[in-house]
Amino acid sequence: MKRFFLFKCLLIGLTAASHAQDLRYVPDVVLGNRSFTYLHAVSQSLGGRVRQNNLTLFDTDFREARNNIFFMRHGLSYSIGQRLAVHGAVGLKNPGAFISLYGTFRHAGKTGALTYALGGTYQQGWSLEQSLQLEYYPPLTPQLDAYLSLLAIGNVCEAGYLRGLQLMRAGIRTHRHTYGLAMNADQFDNARKKLFNAGIFFKKQF
Secondary structure, X not given: OHHHHHHHHHHHHHHHHOOOOOEEEEEEEEEEOOEEEEEEEEEEEEEOOEEEEEEEEEEEEOOOHHHOEEEEXXXXXXXXXXXXXXXXXXXXXXXXXXXXXXXXXXXXXXXXXXXXXXXXXXXXOEEEEEEEEEEEOOEEEOOEEEEEEEEEEEEEEOOEEEEEEEEEEEEEEOOOEEEEEEEEEEEEOOOOEEEEEEEEEEEEOO
16 A cells, blocks of 8 residues: 555656646666566756756566566756755655665767765665766667666675676667667675576666
8 A cells, every 4th residue: 555655646746846847757667588677767857966866777577476576766957067966755665664875977989887875875874886887878879878777785784695686688779769688687785595586677767
């Protein structure tokens, strides 16, 4: 019931924000051998250097409901120059609510981008979380780019390796669409539990 309520609140918020200025909505879906994954990133300017952001993921296992993964995070970002930003967020994920405070560095060029994040997350205790995303998109034609992406996320605490996630994408990118092959790998509880999903993906920028 709690998940359904939060999801409905999220949909209402997105509908209300659809008339806002400088709204960015990027959905990403994966149809794989283990599960269907829906991921979206929403960002809206609040004026000046401040933005509000929402990141939501639902991963639905075809065979085992206990392997379903959900993640919802909503927060505020403050830009420090063109490459640095600080963030504060609250959210809900397996196995409950959390808060996060972190910073990001992003450098983007004509054919690639690098994004690194580092900060703390509180969920039944504090943990250190960091992520690295590498993207490479060399042009193939004036309207078409090749696309390669690797995202790695690690969450550690005194007890060890709480959570790991790796997302890999390889395909084609146009002005607003990206599609191709996808692989997701998840690790939980010092990698005692591992999940793997491989298939096709489609991503669009609104």
